[in-house]
Amino acid sequence: MSAAFALEAARAAGIRVRIDGDDLALEAPAPPPGEVFNLLARHKVAIVTLLRQANDGWAVEDWKEFFDKRVRISEFNGSLRDEAEATAFSWCVSEWLDRHPVRSEAGVCEFCNRSQGLLQPYLTDDSLRDPGHTWLHQECSQKWHQERRAKAVAELVTMGIAIPVKFAERIVIVDQYNFSKNEGS
Numbered sequence: 001m002s003a004a005f006a007l008e009a010a011r012a013a014g015i016r017v018r019i020d021g022d023d024l025a026l027e028a029p030a031p032p033p034g035e036v037f038n039l040l041a042r043h044k045v046a047i048v049t050l051l052r053q054a055n056d057g058w059a060v061e062d063w064k065e066f067f068d069k070r071v072r073i074s075e076f077n078g079s080l081r082d083e084a085e086a087t088a089f090s091w092c093v094s095e096w097l098d099r100h101p102v103r104s105e106a107g108v109c110e111f112c113n114r115s116q117g118l119l120q121p122y123l124t125d126d127s128l129r130d131p132g133h134t135w136l137h138q139e140c141s142q143k144w145h146q147e148r149r150a151k152a153v154a155e156l157v158t159m160g161i162a163i164p165v166k167f168a169e170r171i172v173i174v175d176q177y178n179f180s181k182n183e184g185s
């Protein structure tokens with residue numbers, strides 16, 4: 001029995017678990033079943049640690065909830081389950097990228113670290129008050145953005161959101177498209 005298992009049991013019972021200081025705050029439409037409550041109490045310290053791991057303001061639970069909600073929206077809009085999961089995962093990737101903007105020093109390429117050549121500012125966050133840029137060579141930008149996406153996917157997997165099969169298929173198609181486009185130019 002682990003903290004992750006206890007959290008799964010809580011979610012299955014419709015309980016939302018949040019951190020409140022060093023404690024857990026439970027939100028549920030009805031009093032939680034005794035065994036789930038006991039599980040959460042027994043693993044409290046480990047659960048607080050797990051929920052704190054995400055340092056972007058969103059805890060693991062928030063990402064799972066975001067994913068689940070997007071799956072439901074896609075299904076509601078007529079997608080089959082596997083397509084809905086792939087779309088939801090894409091949303092998670094975009095959201096992760098938005099929440100982890102990269103601001104790099106002007107005059108140096110963030111990808112290859114060279115300062116020679118024409119560098120362009122790429123907007124990687126949507127803060128209107130203080131917009132930040134990542135500086136890249138145009139020829140480095142595609143690889144840099146691919147690495148960023150791969151990093152987002154890896155982070156989501158670490159948080160327990162598995163890559164949907166249909167999403168993996170889409171990546172292959174996109175990569176093939178980019179590849180053939182490069183060959184032609």
Ligand SMILES: [Zn+2]
Pocket residue numbers: 109110111112113114136137140
């Ligand atoms: Zn470069």
